[in-house]
Amino acid sequence: MNYSSAVSPPFTELFVHIFQAFLHYRLTKMAQGILEEVLMNTALVEDLAEVAKDEALLQGVVMRTRETPNSSELVTYTPLTLFPTSVPKAVFLQALAVQTHYNTLVDRISQDSDFLKEALASTIEVDDFTARLFRIYQQILKEGRSQSIVLGLNRSDYMLDQRDDGTSSLKQIEINTIAACFGGLSSRTPDVHRHVLKVAGRLEESQHILDNNPAAGLAQGIAKAWELYGSERAVIVFLVEENPEIFDHRYVEKELWKRNIRSIRRRFDDVSRTGSLDQDKRLFIDGLEVAVVYFRTGFMPQNYTTEQSWDVRLMMECSRAVKCPDISTHLAGTKKVQQVLARPGVLEKFFPDQPQAVELIRATFAGLYTLDMGPEGDKTVAMALAEPDRFVLKPQREGGGNNIYGSEICQVLEAVKDSTERTAYILMDKIHPAPVHNYLLRRDAPLKMSTCLSELGVFGAYVRRGEDMVMNECVGHLLRTKSSEHSDGGVAAGVAVLDNPLLI
The missing domain is CATH 3.30.1490.50 (Glutathione synthase lid domain)
Known part of the structure; x- marks a missing residue:
């Protein structure tokens, strides 16, 4: 029976509205029901927590312990939620759809020296760290870029701002253009939560968790830059800090090895001792020619422990190696640039003939x-x-x-x-996201239900050679959740934990 033709138009509209509201309510309750049924069953929660921890270890969602940060002799599971967190599907897809435009925006900002100079003029007068980065940028502009290949691996972070009518709008917190982390470990968390839901008797909900493999997408961008560099003997250098989240990096390294591309790990101090440029500005470390420098450090003042660290950054920027990010892309990700972009007419400058891109990006601005x-x-x-x-x-x-x-x-x-x-x-x-209830699983922490807030990150990868954009893709997502008692801080800071979106 065709119900639409059997009733008057006003009633049809009302019926459709009621049906859509019911469907949304049912899907939301389906997600919320995961917790509602187990909250009354302490024994089940405890069993599922052990299942989640074991599955995380089986899937390789692991990290070194604080007691042995430089050794893999002892590892533990990476902190994560017991259950996935419900996320509206429409908002999630919006975040994915806008990512390639954000990739383009960051790249175009990095090429606009007048914009960067004007945007950062006041900041570099008072912020020494940004000023030192900017002085390297000025020197590169003066001497001329040695490499026309640009590689960008970034992550745009959002929260869902709760409106008065109960719906959510996507609002950007920041975009990370250097060392955007957890692309590796987040590639393995979907299977953890799928298994937990199956054990909990929630087979239908387990099928709503998407596959996710940012590690493969990030590696694809690095591999493309390596290929364009044009030397099969050249290596990828992961520039790392003293105690990195090594397993997060290993997943990207493994994806590179699948393509028979060798990568090595070095710190600023290592490059200071064994790094050099030849007469053609090719970068060598330990006698190995470097095609790509992938910065997993260098984003905080404390990463530059000596003046030699700054010398190393300058040497690498001057080299023919592809930098991810190069110094201009690093500056494009500063908070001041984020603020300037929100001014009327600024986005139009970077997308003069793309009003839809402007609209999609501006809709995410807080x-x-x-x-x-x-x-x-x-x-x-x-x-x-x-x-x-x-x-x-x-x-x-x-x-x-x-x-x-x-x-x-x-x-x-x-x-x-x-x-x-x-x-x-x-x-x-x-931003005021709607709080949810979940269990945050941490080593040596009591198992208790927490009121939580979540943050969605979307990974982007792009490669440009000269004026040609060779690759521009959205390559995955990351959901992090923390207790509402904490205002700020990520997984690496010991506040947030890994999570998965359960689309509703």
């Missing part, structure tokens, strides 16, 4: 406000001091745990409000 000296910055300061709980104060730093919230915003701004030091920060609207 409110972003300048703290530059002058009337506009003064207005921002007054607004933040009047209602600090509405905002997040962000310095030009990556790595998690750097943002400032609530009463601390007032403390910081009161101290710098009449000084140019305030230009080291930007102000952003605080």
Whole structure:
């Protein structure tokens, strides 16, 4: 029977609306039901927690212990949620769809020296770390780029801002253009949560967890840059910090080995001792020619432990090796650039004939406000001091745990409000995701239900040679969840844990 033709149009519209609301309610309850049934069964939760830990170990979702950070003799499971977190399918697909436009945007910013100079002019006056990066950038501009191949591996992070009507809108937190992590481990977490749901008797829900393999996509970008470099003997260098999340990297390395591409791991100190440039500006480390330098460090001041570390960064930037990211792409990911992009008319500058791309990107912007000296910055300061709980104060730093919230915003701004030091920060609207309940599994931590907030990351990979974009893809996603009692901090910072979206 055709119900649509059997009723009047107004009633048809009402029926469709009711049916859609019921369907949304059912799917949401299906996801929520995972927890509702087990919350009353402590023994089942405890059993499932052990199942999840064992499955994580079986799937290789592992990390070295804090006691042995430089040895794989002892490993443990990477912190993760017991259950996947429900995410609206439409919003999830929106995040995937906009990623290639973000790839293009970052790349076009990196090629626009006038924009970078203007956008970062106030920041480099007061932020020494950004200023040192910018001085390297200026030297590269002066001497000329030695390599026309550009490789970008980035991750755009979002939260779902809860509207008054109960729906969610996608709002960008930041874009990471250097050392965007957990592309490796997040490639293995879907099978963990699928297994937990099956053991819990939730076969239907287990089928709603998507396959996800960012490691393969990131490796594809690196491999393409290596191929374009044009030397089969050349290697990939993972530039790493002292105690890296090594297994996250290993998945990308393994994908490269599948293509018979050799990679090595070195620190700044190692390159300082054994690195050099030949007369053609080819980079050699331990006598091996380097095709690609993949920065897994270098995004925080503490990564540069000596002046020699800065010398190494400059040497690599001057070389013919493909840098991921190169110095201009690194600067394109700063918070100040993020804030400037939100100004009216700026996105149009980078997409003059692509209004749809502008619309898709701008739809993800939260409110972003300048703290530059002058009337506009003064207005921002007054607004933040009047209602600090509405905002997040962000310095030009990556790595998690750097943002400032609530009463601390007032403390910081009161101290710098009449000084140019305030230009080291930007102000952003605080995003309010809907809280959910879950169990956060951590080694040596008690098993208890927590009120949680989640953050969705989307990985992008692109390769450009000269003016030709050779590759531009969205290559996977990452969901991280943390207790609502923590304002800031990621997995590496010990606050968030790995998760999976359960699409509804």
